[in-house]
Amino acid sequence: MxxxxxxxxxxxxxxxxxxxxxxxxxxxxxxxxxxxxxxxxxxxxxxxxxxxxxxxxxxxxxxxxxxxxxxxxxxxxxxxxxxxxxxxxxxxxxxxxxxxxxxxxxxxxxxxxxxxxxxxxxxxxxxxxxxxxxxxxxxxxxxxxxxxxxxxxxxxxxxxxxxxxxxxxxxxxxxxDIKRILVGNMIALSGLMNGVACERFGIMETMRPVQEPPITDGCIIRTAANIQLDEESILLYEVVRSTPHAMRKLADKVNRYYILINDRRYRENNYYGHEAVPQLVICGENYEHCVKIDQYLRSRGLISETDSLLYTEDLFYVRQTLQNLYELDEAGNRTWYSLPERQMVTDMGRSA
CATH class of the missing domain: 1.10.10.10 (Winged helix-like DNA-binding domain superfamily/Winged helix DNA-binding domain)
Structure with a gap:
């Protein structure tokens, strides 16, 4: 923009x-x-x-x-x-x-x-x-x-x-670093091959208000992938791996995500022209990893009652399914969400 x-x-x-x-x-x-x-x-x-x-x-x-x-x-x-x-x-x-x-x-x-x-x-x-x-x-x-x-x-x-x-x-x-990007591409590919109703996808892009760089107020976030379902629904996929420093980096990114979506400038004029704020989705290696991530973020006061975080897992993206997002409560129970399906799609191809 x-x-x-x-x-x-x-x-x-x-x-x-x-x-x-x-x-x-x-x-x-x-x-x-x-x-x-x-x-x-x-x-x-x-x-x-x-x-x-x-x-x-x-x-x-x-x-x-x-x-x-x-x-x-x-x-x-x-x-x-x-x-x-x-x-x-x-x-x-x-x-x-x-x-x-x-x-x-x-x-x-x-x-x-x-x-x-x-x-x-x-x-x-x-x-x-x-x-x-x-x-x-x-x-x-x-x-x-x-x-x-x-x-x-x-x-x-x-x-x-x-x-x-x-x-x-x-x-x-x-x-x-490389595997985070590969997972981002895997998420985008799965959406395309499974017939998710979406308009755009991006890899390693930033979400930010329109402002001159350098951006020093933390109102910027780069994620491994993003998928724009429509003008009012944008998913940002932050891929997290099981490494010693990954949780600390994620905490910083989640904090900047909250800054971004609550900044008036972003809502008024952002780089991609989105009419709504994006939804952050954290991709862990598996369910147990996602629970650990959620517990860590809760211990740092980074789970918001008003701005929820969603989770997903690597293996969802080698399956034929649109139900691949969930929210976690304090006990680790999942509330599931499905992505919208594009009309007039064919079945997912399979190799012998």
């Missing part, structure tokens, strides 16, 4: 955030919705570290790479640009939702090609004793240039940093 002479303008809907462009559900989603793992894939693991795949220099210019790209190649780069980090399965799902006919092995082949061209980077998240870990991807410099040319908007949450710049700023993402 922009303000000029007292007039409020709504921020333009970006094509890589509007759900109208992600409405194709007639493809195999790449996993079995009836086979739920016991442990969340993106739960934290003790001693887990991030290892980047090192490849030799490649001097092929961006212009030559773009000439060789087809629509699927461009879509892959665009999705990584908006989403910051994605697994190969998530890339496949986002591209499929856009209506492109691709196979999972085809996506992997394209990823390998782009790694060699230095369009994307590959990381492996693993513990010291593990032979294999979780592989995820983000953009390398050439990919960043291509994505920007294609209209992907970059901000602090999804910005590109070279390895040299990361060293200079000490800004290397940890396994926890």
């Amino acid at each position: 922009q303000r000029e002479r007292g007039v409020v303008y709504m921020k333009k809907m970006e094509k890589f955030n509007g759900t109208v462009n992600y409405s194709n559900r007639a493809f195999d989603f790449g996993f079995r919705a009836d086979h739920i793992p016991d442990i969340p894939v993106y739960a934290t693991r003790e001693g887990e570290e991030v290892f980047m795949t090192v490849l030799p220099f490649n001097g092929v210019p961006v212009e030559e790479i773009e000439e060789s790209f087809d629509a699927v190649d461009y879509a892959l780069v665009e999705e990584l640009g908006r989403s910051k980090y994605l697994s190969s399965l998530q890339i496949y799902q986002f591209v499929g939702l856009r209506g492109f006919k691709v196979q999972r092995h085809g996506v992997r082949n394209r990823l390998n090609k782009m790694m060699k061209l230095r369009v994307i980077r590959e990381y492996e998240l693993k513990t010291p004793e593990a032979e294999r870990g979780l592989k995820v991807y983000d953009l390398d410099y050439k990919g960043f240039l291509i994505a920007r040319h294609r209209g992907v908007l970059f901000h602090k949450g999804n910005r590109y940093l070279s390895n040299t710049k990361k060293q200079e700023l000490d800004a290397f993402d940890t396994a926890e």
Whole structure:
């Protein structure tokens, strides 16, 4: 949004955030919705570290790479640009939702090609004793240039940093940082694949009043994902992992959330033009984790009687369900809520 002479303008809907462009559900989603793992894939693991795949220099210019790209190649780069980090399965799902006919092995082949061209980077998240870990991807410099040319908007949450710049700023993402973003993308993907009636989704974006940076009054909040159901319903998903410092960071964010939603400036003129204040949803690794989070927030006086918090869990987003939000009372009892369903949707795809 922009303000000029007292007039409020709504921020333009970006094509890589509007759900109208992600409405194709007639493809195999790449996993079995009836086979739920016991442990969340993106739960934290003790001693887990991030290892980047090192490849030799490649001097092929961006212009030559773009000439060789087809629509699927461009879509892959665009999705990584908006989403910051994605697994190969998530890339496949986002591209499929856009209506492109691709196979999972085809996506992997394209990823390998782009790694060699230095369009994307590959990381492996693993513990010291593990032979294999979780592989995820983000953009390398050439990919960043291509994505920007294609209209992907970059901000602090999804910005590109070279390895040299990361060293200079000490800004290397940890396994926890990466997994929080992966869960945010998983939540957005689940909503799209399950047919949630929504208008927009975002990854690592901020909610704030329209004001000049830097913002020093705490009236700003960045979450792993957000989903706008309609003009009056916006869900902010804060993903929390089981690490020693996670609760303290969450407490600070919850406090800033209360500042934001009770600030008159936000209601009058906010960056995305929302007509209502957003609802914070805390995503824990499982039910027991969510109860611990709720108890911690209560002990810090951060459970409000007027501004409620909702909870959700990782494994809800590998299921075919719209009932995936709940409120907790002091005893840990859950009051369930369901997301609205889009009209004229097909059944969720399953792999054999």
